[in-house]
Amino acid sequence: MTLFYWLIYVLVPLVFFIQLWRGKFTSRRAWTLYTVMAGLFIAYLFLVGRWDVVGYFPRILIVVMFLTAAVRSFFKNRDLARRGPRKSWKYRFNLITYTALSLYFGAFVLLALWGMSDREKPVHLHFPLQDGVYHVVHGGSTTAINYHHTHRAQAYALDMVKLNRAGMRANHLSPESLRQFVIYQDPLYSPCSGEVIQAVDGLKELEPFEMNRDTQSYRQQHPTGNHVRIGCKGVEVVIAHLVPGSLQVEKGQRIEAGDPIGRVGNSGNTSEPHLHIHAEKNGQGVPIRFGGRFLIRNSLVFSR
Template structure:
């Protein structure tokens, strides 16, 4: 469904503009602005894995070609009832695209309060942020923030989490193993490494969604790194780790639909629900990461 929205919908709008432009100039202006607003909203808030992150730039190129073509075409002076309907339609698309864009831009501002600074949790490479930011439109993790259900309370700590996917030189998901590094110096308070990639997940468990994971206490905060590949975790509870130390390989265990690293900061949770602590926003290498960012 996602690739339909991000691939077919923009292409349909661009083909409409290029080959069936509005016949009246005011309507054509609204058409151009409506399509531009939708492209901007998708560019800023879309999850660009399939198709890859560079796809929106192709859309902008096609949009520029279409606009330069249709604005040289003749228009009709008469104004029919269909033009009023089309203006309302394109104005609605402009408003929706503008709202999505503003939400995505506003998500780049961290929530107020304390913030944790961490080092890069992955070896040097190409990475794409699939979840992150202070608005739900770019981060599904914020769904646990209300604490209205048991599941939300058990995983409250992950509300400001970030998901990072490794990419190859073509902008597609990398297939080679990627090493995860400790983003801070601390002590491992919990660890689990027995889950297979893509295995079943007990959704009622307070930890199973993380799959294979390491929970590191760095000062007053707990840092969770999750979804490791089975058998790749060399640390155990009680181990001391240094910043930059390899602690596992990026995987797809737990509640995960693609190989990626989940990382979040929180105040310590309870023994029964270790990810239930108060969520804390993070900066990684000085950056507050939002969906669409590249590392």
């Protein structure tokens, strides 16, 4: 899976870069459509891609590379004829392909941009993690950048991981153990002051990527795994997938914002260690803001 990400996130942009930098086009129309297609693909990767897998720094690099190549290519091809050979099927096929791919990736870009705002009254919470750089894997108000959005109660849920110095969520290109994930065992702190409505502990953790038939029954019965549900500010805040035996709160307990509640783990319906948090009211998801920010996929939080 990691190899797939590297191929799509690094190799494909590199092909576009080389084509723009060195390639020859038959007309300005072909150049324009190709550049638009490449730009929308880069925008799609920038907004929708999982950059915690290959590293956060290449996310910026591909944009710089594309803009550099596009500017150079513009000056190189600005004297071309406006139209190419009308009778060439290859030329027409290329134009149709560029247009179709532009529409496809353009639609995802628009959905991602639309998902960057909450558009509903949010609940303001304290960030529940400390001492690190945290990266939003799923977050936003459209499914293009947040797969939770199809679930009514989790419409604005957030999944977060922690990045190492290389900008990656694990200390291995193909992590196989829980401890290779940077966020694993990180302490969690209450995001608000309120009452613990539910505290579930003692459920086993899964090894990374154990999303198979052997674990299906367990994941269906305990999707949130070890978790805490806190009633505060008129909503219920759910923090899920904690390490078994790490919970420091119990049902009915009054807690304050910043109180320790457990550690990030991989229990329940989850493929790898991460923080899952969402707020709901009467079964409907409520947007969350931390420090006034509505976090979306690829947002970074620098927490101390």
